[in-house]
Amino acid sequence: MSDQTLIPAEKRTEFGKGAARRIRRDAKVPAVLYGHGTDPVHLTLPGHATMMALKVANAVLTLDIEGEEQLALAKDVQRDPIKRTIEHVDLVIVRKGEKVxxxxxxxxxxxxxxxxxxxxxxxxxxxxxxxxxxxxxxxxxxxxxxxxxxxxxxxxxxxxxxxxxxxxxxxxxxxxxAVSAEALEAELAEAEAEAGIEHDETEAPAEEAAEAPAEESTEE
Structure with a gap:
């Protein structure tokens, strides 16, 4: 079942890419909380605690927003494609007993x-x-x-x-x-035949004949 982890959250008034970069440099995560007809609230979450809480899918967090607790479901978690660090989190307000x-x-x-x-x-x-x-x-x-x-x-x-x-x-x-190796070879041969692909069986002998004089000249 989803973990309910207490996460201290700070309200923020700075927005945009520059503000988000500064938050991440401080080992924190920018987030937004919305739902139940309320205005979106922009938050800053502690990086390590948030990362640990979001290791499970559909994590439910208990946010401590300036002394008030609020249950929130992690709806969308954006991660860096290379480092896999958390870039941003969308949180939806939920209540105990509410179905989602x-x-x-x-x-x-x-x-x-x-x-x-x-x-x-x-x-x-x-x-x-x-x-x-x-x-x-x-x-x-x-x-x-x-x-x-x-x-x-x-x-x-x-x-x-x-x-x-x-x-x-x-x-x-x-x-x-499961498809056997023989069946795969048969399917490949059938596909090649339908595509009109033919293998020249004389290629190998021709190459051997071409190499023979070179070997004789070496011995001399």
């Missing part, structure tokens, strides 16, 4: 039957849950699953109090027969 719609990752565990291939068609599913009881992931077991096994969204085992928003008929996990 969020995307939750699908986690596949177990080993399927031999000579099978497991593909995840939907890496995330959308669910509705209480803001303070959002599961970190939805687990799907493929232990011993044979080729032809399919897991639809409606077949997922959801925690109590969680409802599915994604279409129940959406294919989430698909177990198929």
């Amino acid at each position: 719609s969020v995307d939750v990752p699908v986690h596949v565990e177990g080993e399927a039957a031999p000579e099978t291939f497991v593909s995840v068609e939907h890496a995330e599913v959308t669910i509705e849950a209480e803001a303070t009881h959002i599961p970190e992931s939805i687990v799907v077991s493929v232990e011993g699953a044979e080729a032809g096994t399919q897991v639809l969204a409606g077949q997922l085992e959801l925690p109590s109090g969680v409802t599915l928003v994604t279409d129940a008929e959406a294919l989430v996990v698909n177990v198929t027969q």
Whole structure:
């Protein structure tokens, strides 16, 4: 379930790229808090504490904003593409008992039957849950699953109090027969034939014949 971590937050009045860069240089994170019909509040959060709290998806934070506590769901986390440091966070005001719609990752565990291939068609599913009881992931077991096994969204085992928003008929996990090396070679040959690609079988002998005189001249 989502962690509720107390994060001290400071209101800020400086905006723009320059202000954001200064905040990051101080090892802090710029953020904005909105929702429930209130005006957006621009905040500065402590960098390390925020990074630790946002290690889980859909983290719910308890913000201490100048002495007042406010629950907030991390809706959008922008990260540096190289350093992976947090650049900015969008936070949505939530209340205890309130239900929210969020995307939750699908986690596949177990080993399927031999000579099978497991593909995840939907890496995330959308669910509705209480803001303070959002599961970190939805687990799907493929232990011993044979080729032809399919897991639809409606077949997922959801925690109590969680409802599915994604279409129940959406294919989430698909177990198929693994393709052998021989079958891959046959498919490649068939594709080349359809494309009109031909291999010249005389290339190798011709190269050997061309090398032969050079070898004789070396011996002399």
